[in-house]
Amino acid sequence: xxxxxxxxxxxxxxxxxxxxxxxxxxxxxxxxxxxxxxxxxxxxxxxxxxxxxxxxxxxxxxxxxxxxxxxxxxxxxxxxxxxxxxxxxxxxxxxxxxxxxxxxxxxxxxxxxxxxxxxxxxxxxxxxxxxxxxxxxxxxxxxxxxxxxxxxxxxxxxxxxxxxxxxxxxxxxxxxxxxxxxxxxxxxxxxxxxxxxxxxxxxxxxxxxxxxxxxxxxxxxxxxxxxxxxxxxxxxxxxxxxxxxxxxxxxxxxxxxxxxxxxxxxxxxxxxxxxxxxxxxxxxxxxxxxxxxxxxxxxxxxxxxxxxxxxxxxxxxxxxxxxxxxxxxxxxxxxxxxxxxxxxxxxxxxxxxxxxxxxxxxxxxxxxxxxxxxxxxxxxxxxxxxxxxxxxxxxxxxxxxxxxxxxxxxxxxxxxxxxxxxxxxxxxxxxxxxxxxxxxxxxxxxxxxxxxxxxxxxxxxxxxxxxxxxxxxxxxxxxxxxxxxxxxxxxxxxxxxxxxxxxxxxxxxxxxxxxxxxxxxxxxxxxxxxxxxxxxxxxxxxxxxxxxxxxxxxxxxxxxxxxxxxxxxxxxxxxxxxxxxxxxxxxxxxxxxxxxxxxxxxxxxxxxxxxxxxxxxxxxxxxxxxxxxxxxxxxxxxxxxxxxxxxxxxxxxxxxxxxxxxxxxxxxxxxxxxxxxxxxxxxxxxxxxxxxxxxxxxxxxxxxxxxxxxxxxxx
Amino acid sequence: xxxxxxxxxxxxxxxxxxxxxxxxxxxxxxxxxxxxxxxxxxxxxxxxxxxxxxxxxxxxxxxxxxxxxxxxxxxxxxxxxxxxxxxxxxxxxxxxxxxxxxxxxxxxxxxxxxxxxxxxxxxxxxxxxxxxxxxxxxxxxxxxxxxxxxxxxxx
Ligand code: FES
Ligand code: FES
Numbered sequence: 001x002x003x004x005x006x007x008x009x010x011x012x013x014x015x016x017x018x019x020x021x022x023x024x025x026x027x028x029x030x031x032x033x034x035x036x037x038x039x040x041x042x043x044x045x046x047x048x049x050x051x052x053x054x055x056x057x058x059x060x061x062x063x064x065x066x067x068x069x070x071x072x073x074x075x076x077x078x079x080x081x082x083x084x085x086x087x088x089x090x091x092x093x094x095x096x097x098x099x100x101x102x103x104x105x106x107x108x109x110x111x112x113x114x115x116x117x118x119x120x121x122x123x124x125x126x127x128x129x130x131x132x133x134x135x136x137x138x139x140x141x142x143x144x145x146x147x148x149x150x151x152x153x154x155x156x157x158x159x160x161x162x163x164x165x166x167x168x169x170x171x172x173x174x175x176x177x178x179x180x181x182x183x184x185x186x187x188x189x190x191x192x193x194x195x196x197x198x199x200x201x202x203x204x205x206x207x208x209x210x211x212x213x214x215x216x217x218x219x220x221x222x223x224x225x226x227x228x229x230x231x232x233x234x235x236x237x238x239x240x241x242x243x244x245x246x247x248x249x250x251x252x253x254x255x256x257x258x259x260x261x262x263x264x265x266x267x268x269x270x271x272x273x274x275x276x277x278x279x280x281x282x283x284x285x286x287x288x289x290x291x292x293x294x295x296x297x298x299x300x301x302x303x304x305x306x307x308x309x310x311x312x313x314x315x316x317x318x319x320x321x322x323x324x325x326x327x328x329x330x331x332x333x334x335x336x337x338x339x340x341x342x343x344x345x346x347x348x349x350x351x352x353x354x355x356x357x358x359x360x361x362x363x364x365x366x367x368x369x370x371x372x373x374x375x376x377x378x379x380x381x382x383x384x385x386x387x388x389x390x391x392x393x394x395x396x397x398x399x400x401x402x403x404x405x406x407x408x409x410x411x412x413x414x415x416x417x418x419x420x421x422x423x424x425x426x427x428x429x430x431x432x433x434x435x436x437x438x439x440x441x442x443x444x445x446x447x448x449x450x451x452x453x454x455x456x457x458x459x460x461x462x463x464x465x466x467x468x469x470x471x472x473x474x475x476x477x478x479x480x481x482x483x484x485x486x487x488x489x490x491x492x493x494x495x496x497x498x499x500x501x502x503x504x505x506x507x508x509x510x511x512x513x514x515x516x517x518x519x520x521x522x523x524x525x526x527x528x529x530x531x532x533x534x535x536x537x538x539x540x541x542x543x544x545x546x547x548x549x550x551x552x553x554x555x556x557x558x559x560x561x562x563x564x565x566x567x568x569x570x571x572x573x574x575x576x577x578x579x580x581x582x583x584x585x586x587x588x589x590x591x592x593x594x595x596x597x598x599x600x601x602x603x604x605x606x607x608x609x610x611x612x613x614x615x616x617x618x619x620x621x622x623x624x625x626x627x628x629x630x631x632x633x634x635x636x637x638x639x640x641x642x643x644x645x646x647x648x649x650x651x652x653x654x655x656x657x658x659x660x661x662x663x664x665x666x667x668x669x670x671x672x673x674x675x676x677x678x679x680x681x682x683x684x685x686x687x688x689x690x691x692x693x694x695x696x697x698x699x700x701x702x703x704x705x706x707x708x709x710x711x712x713x714x715x
Numbered sequence: 716x717x718x719x720x721x722x723x724x725x726x727x728x729x730x731x732x733x734x735x736x737x738x739x740x741x742x743x744x745x746x747x748x749x750x751x752x753x754x755x756x757x758x759x760x761x762x763x764x765x766x767x768x769x770x771x772x773x774x775x776x777x778x779x780x781x782x783x784x785x786x787x788x789x790x791x792x793x794x795x796x797x798x799x800x801x802x803x804x805x806x807x808x809x810x811x812x813x814x815x816x817x818x819x820x821x822x823x824x825x826x827x828x829x830x831x832x833x834x835x836x837x838x839x840x841x842x843x844x845x846x847x848x849x850x851x852x853x854x855x856x857x858x859x860x861x862x863x864x865x866x867x868x869x870x
Pocket of ligand 2: 075345395396811812813814815816817847848849850851852
C-alpha cells in the first residue's frame with residue numbers, strides 16, 4: 001500500500017485534522033483521518049507527534065463502502081451516529097454502507113474514548129470533512145477519466161454524474177484512481193438543508209447481530225489455548241493477603257493453575273465454572289491494614305465536615321457571610337448521596353496474553369489509550385509491543401470501563417501464569433471491586449433578603465476521595481450575587497471513579513431540590529422562580545457563568561408547555577420539575593407521579609433538551625430515555641453501603657435496579673437544533689432525581705433529602 | 716466430571732463437565748454458543764434466559780445434570796437470520812443500547828407470546844420483570860413486545 005504525503009486540511013484551536021489517502025491492496029481507495037487533541041474530558045491523552053489515521057473510509061474496487069467506527073461503543077450509539085457524518089458528506093446511501101469497529105492498534109489510532117459525552121462534538125467537523133474529501137477525490141478521478149471539468153460533475157448516492165452528458169460512474173470504478181490523488185486541502189461541506197442522513201432516524205447498525213446473539217462482547221472472547229480466570233480479591237477495602245492454600249482448588253477437575261498476583265489469587269481453568277469453584281475453594285488469610293471503614297463512619301465524618309469552612313473555597317462571589325447576617329431569613333437543607341456501583345450488565349472482564357517481549361490485550365474498555373499507558377508502565381514493555389483490541393460491543397460502561405484496572409489485572413495474571421487468560425468477574429466480584437460513584441453529603445444554606453430575593457447561596461460538600469465534590473459553575477451560580485462553595489475531601493481506601501455524569505448525577509438533585517424549597521418558601525411557582533433567576537443571570541451575571549441563560553430558559557419553557565405544568569394534582573397525580581446544564585447540553589424535565597400506600601409511581605416524564613444539532617434522533621431519544629430511566633432507578637433504589645470495608649449489597653437480589661414495571665412513559669423534545677452538536681450519553685440523567693423528588697413534595701409535603709427515595713417512609 | 720448428551724438448537728452435543736455446572740457455562744464455554752449472556756449467576760437479571768422444551772428458564776442456575784433429554788433453544792437457535800417476529804420487532808423498535816440484556820429479553824418474550832399471544836401491560840411486566848436492562852431500554856422493550864404480538868407472536 002502506498003501512501004501519499006499528509007496534507008493538513010483544517011486547523012482550529014483545539015482540534016487538528018489530517019487526512020491521508022492510499023490505495024487498497026486489491027484496488028480501491030483508503031482514506032484515513034487523524035484527529036488529535038489533548039486533555040479531553042479531563043483524561044490525559046498523549047499529544048500526538050505522529051500523524052496516523054483514526055477513522056477510515058474504505059471504498060473497494062467493487063464499490064463496497066466501509067466506514068470504520070473508531071470510538072468504543074458502550075451503548076451510547078456512536079458506532080451508528082459517527083459513521084452517519086462520513087456517509088452524509090461522502091454522499092452514499094446509508095443502507096449500502098458497511099460499518100466496522102476500527103482495528104484497534106492504539107499506537108496508530110487516536111482519541112478512542114467513550115467518556116464525557118465527548119465523541120460527538122469532537123468528531124462533528126472532522127468526520128464530515130473526511131467524507132467530503134473522499135467525495136471530492138472521487139469526483140476528480142471520474143472527471144479525469146472522462147476528460148471533463150470536475151466542476152461539471154456532482155455526486156448522487158454512490159455515483160459520480162457528469163452534468164452535461166448525464167454519464168454516471170459508480171464510486172467503486174474510480175476508487176483506485178482516486179487513491180492516487182492528492183487529498184484536497186479545502187473542501188466545502190454541505191449546507192444542513194441538504195442533509196439526507198444527518199437528522200434522520202437511523203437504527204443501531206448492530207441490531208441484527210444483537211438480536212441473533214452474534215454480537216461479540218468481551219466475555220465472548222475465545223483464543224487458542226486460553227483459560228478462564230476467576231480471581232480472589234480482598235473481601236474488604238483495606239485488607240491484605242497474608243497467605244493462601246490452593247490444595248483444594250487444584251483438586252477441582254478443570255482447574256489448571258493458581259497464581260498469586262500482588263494482593264490477589266487467580267484460579268485458571270478450562271471453564272468459567274471450574275475457575276469459580278476453584279476460586280471458592282481457596283483458603284485465604286487476609287489481614288486488615290488499619291481501620292476498616294463502614295458507612296456510618298463516613299456519615300459521621302461528612303456531618304462534621306459540612307459544618308466547616310475552608311481557607312480556599314471552590315468558588316466565592318460577593319460576600320455570603322454579610323448576606324447571611326443581613327438576611328430576613330435563612331433556609332438550610334442537607335442532602336446525602338450513597339455510593340453507587342456502575343454494575344454494567346456485562347461484568348468486568350478482559351483477555352490478556354503476555355509473553356516475555358509482547359502483550360495482547362482484548363476486551364471492553366472506554367479509554368484504551370489510558371489503559372495502554374498503564375500497561376506499558378506496569379509490564380515494562382514499550383507501547384509498540386502491546387496491542388489493545390476492543391470488543392465489538394461492550395455490555396455497558398457508565399464510566400466503570402474508563403478505569404484501567406481490569407486490563408492491567410488480566411495482563412499481570414497472564415504474565416504470572418505464562419498463559420492466555422480471560423479474566424471473568426462474577427457479579428459479586430464486580431460489586432466489591434468497584435470504582436464507585438462516591439458517597440457524600442451536601443449542606444446548602446440560602447439567605448433570603450428583606451426584599452424577598454435570594455441573596456446568598458452557600459454549599460459545603462464533603463465526599464469520598466474528591467477534593468472538589470461540586471461543579472462550581474453549575475446553576476444557580478451566576479444568578480446569585482453572593483455565592484460560595486466549600487468542598488472538604490474525605491480520604492478513604494474505597495476506590496471511586498467517574499459514574500455517568502460525574503458529580504452532576506447527584507448535584508443536580510440537590511441544587512434543584514433546594515431551589516424548589518426556596519421557591520415554595522417565597523410562595524413562587526418553582527418554574528417561574530427559575531425563570532426569574534435566569535433573568536437575573538442574563539442582566540447581571542454574578543461571577544463566572546458557563547451556561548447561556550436564554551438557552552436554559554428555552555428548555556424550561558418548552559418542558560412547561562409539553563407537560564401542561566400548571567395542572568397539578570389532577571387524578572391524584574403530581575408534577576415536579578428539575579433542570580440541569582452539563583456537558584454543554586441543557587436539559588429540563590417534569591415528572592408526573594402518584595403516591596399510594598407509601599409507594600411512588602412515576603407515570604410520565606417530559607424532557608426538553610438543547611444539545612444543538614441532533615445527528616440521529618432515534619439514537620438521541622434513546623439516550624435520553626436511557627438516561628432518565630437510569631437516573632430514576634438509582635434515585636429510587638440505588639444504594640451501596642459498607643461494613644468494615646465490605647460492600648453489603650452483593651448481587652441484584654440485594655442491590656436493586658429499576659425494572660420494566662417502574663419505567664415511565666417518556667416524551668422528549670429537542671430544541672435549538674441549529675447549534676453545534678453535543679453528545680448525549682450523560683446530560684439526560686441529572687435532572688430526573690430532582691423532578692421526582694419535587695413531585696413527591698407536591699404529592700406528600702415531604703422533602704426527599706437523600707437517595708434512594710423508595711427506602712424512605714412516605715406515609 | 717460426567718458425560719452428558721445435550722440437544723441444543725436441534726443438534727446433539729456431547730460434553731464432559733462437572734455435574735453441577737450450570738447450563739449457561741456449558742453453552743458458553745464447552746459448546747461455544749456465546750449468545751446466551753452472564754449477568755448475575757443467581758437468577759436475578761435474565762441475561763442467561765434460554766428455552767427448555769419451549770419454556771423460558773434461567774440457564775445460570777440450571778445444573779446441566781437436570782437438563783436430561785429436554786430440547787434446549789438459545790438465541791442462536793431462534794432463527795438463523797433474525798426472522799423471528801420478536802427479533803424483527805426488536806429491530807423495528809430499535810430497542811438495544813449496549814444490547815447485552817436483549818437476548819434474554821427476547822427469549823422470554825418468545826416464550827410469553829407462545830402462551831399468551833396478546834399480553835396486557837401487567838402480563839408483560841410480570842414476564843419481563845425478572846429481567847434487568849442496565850441501559851434502561853424498557854420503554855422500547857414494551858413497544859417491541861406489543862409490536863411482535865400484533866404481528867402474531869405465536870410461532
Ligand atoms: S445470569 Fe442468569 S439470571 Fe442473571
Ligand atoms: S441494552 Fe444494555 S443492558 Fe439492556
